[in-house]
Amino acid sequence: MKKTTEQQQNMGRLGTGFPKWAAWFVLLVIVVQQIGCKSPNPCGRTDYAQQRLSQRLGVYSDSTPPDQECIPRSVALEDGLSESEAVTIALSNNSAFQATLAQLGMASGDALQASLLANPQILLYFPSGAKEGQATLYAPIESYLLRPARVRAANKEYHRVGEQLVQNGLNLARDVRIAYADYASAIERLQLARDANRIRHEFADLTYKRFKDGDISELETITSRVDALSSDAAIAAEEYNVSIAKARLQTSLGIPSYAGNLVPDPLTTLPLPEIDEEELLQIALTCRPDYQGAQWLVSAAEERTRLARWQFLRFDGVADTRYNSDHVRTGTGLRFDLPLFNRNQGGVVRTDWELNAAAHNRDAIRDQIHQEVRVATQQTSQARSNLQIIENSVLPKLSEAITLAQKGFADGGTDYLLVLQTTTQYLDARSRLITERTNLQRAIAELERSISRPLSESPLEESWGESSGGSIAEPHNKSPER
Secondary structure, X not given: OHHHHHHHHHHXXXXXXXXXXXXXXXXXXXXXXXXXXXOOOOOOOOOHHHHHHHXXXXXXXXXXXXXXXXXXXXXXXXXXXXXXXXXXXXXXHOHHHHHHHXXXXXXXXXXXXXXXXXXXXXXXXXXXXXXXXXXXXXXXXXXXHHHHHHXXXXXXXXXXXXXXXXXXXXXXXHHHHXXXXXXXXXXXXXXXXXXHHHHHHHHHHHHHHHHHHXXXXXXXXXXXXXXXXXXXXXXXXXXXXXXXXXXXXXXXXXXXXXXXXXXXXXXXXXXXXXXXXHHHHHHHHHHOHHHHHHXXXXXXXXXXXXXXXXXXXXXXXXXXXXXXXXXXXXXXXXXXXXXXXXXXXXXXXXXXXXXXXXXXXXXXXXXXXXXXXXXXXXXXXXXXXXXXXXXXXXXXXXXXXXXXXXXXXXXXXXXXXHHHHHHHHHHHHHHHHHHHHHHHHHHHHHHHHHHOOOOOOOOOOOOOOOOOOOOOOOOOXXXXXX
């Protein structure tokens, strides 16, 4: 009976002390949880790049499973292949681009992992002989405290990866448009070679007829026949070039084994608005995904720099219970490291230099944008000027000249050498017309990629901090100190 009374007194003393410790412990856990829960949600959308590309290019694409080639339902090849349809096919099938899209899934996994809290630990000692049993719970408090910074840094890295993938998609669209222009150009050159072959054979027939009539010498007939035979060989060469251009286009589209016929739209003179180089440069600095991604990289590096100054923390809440057959004792407390030697000095130095490198990388991309926009603007203006001269001045006059030369030669009043010279100039002008139209389409594709939007559209109103899934917005012109 006396022993029982002592046990009750001991338990009473424990009972009066335990609730006070428990109240403080519970209050500390609640406060730390509230701090940890204020961080943004982790970004997890894996279609970020496709959505942004659909806004910029006006086409929607989806991922095709490995080892498959798929023509999107929005593409109808029966009526020919347009430039926008080619871009749609490429964004859905190009294997190299699809492989890079996996990086966004990895980044979303990193963001999710950054939002997770460290697991609590339990230490157990079982009662053995005179030794009492013990159960101790360790709750990592610093995991709650550092969670907001970790999530912010991971989300910014997610957006950096997303913007880089958007830039990869724009680069792919540019490459496809160039390959498309080259394929259309090759087809038109083949048609020009056939027209040249027809014209030269007509002249060969005329020279043979005049030779039979005794108007010209046999030497002139030989020259015309050689020209006709050379034009036959030119057709074979152009057919070979068409095959090569088609193979390159199919590879860019991601459908190298497609057996159907791909008929591109004919090359046309595209209407262009007035080009203001400085305005386009400002648009590019606002809209370019790689520049936005570089700004996200700087912001993420700043977040990691701040986080590195606290990563040495180890701060655990402790709940302890000791027991044996006679009594149970409980208590709470804290366990933490004394930062006497290791305060993550090396990590701080590393993150500071990572921030420095990110800032210089951002500035390098900005300088590259200046160069690309200026060069593409000059190329576009030059190609348009050359094309206008050929279309409006050179080709009409040569068309008239060759008509007169053919008529004069048929009537016997024009020398064959003059006819040959006029014909060569006419065919060369048509060839230059195809070349300049191709150059213009290539220059427009490069210029629109350099400013990250079509020339015919108004500037995109967007901030580099715009997010999809896990909103963290920052001004697009934020530029950390170098």
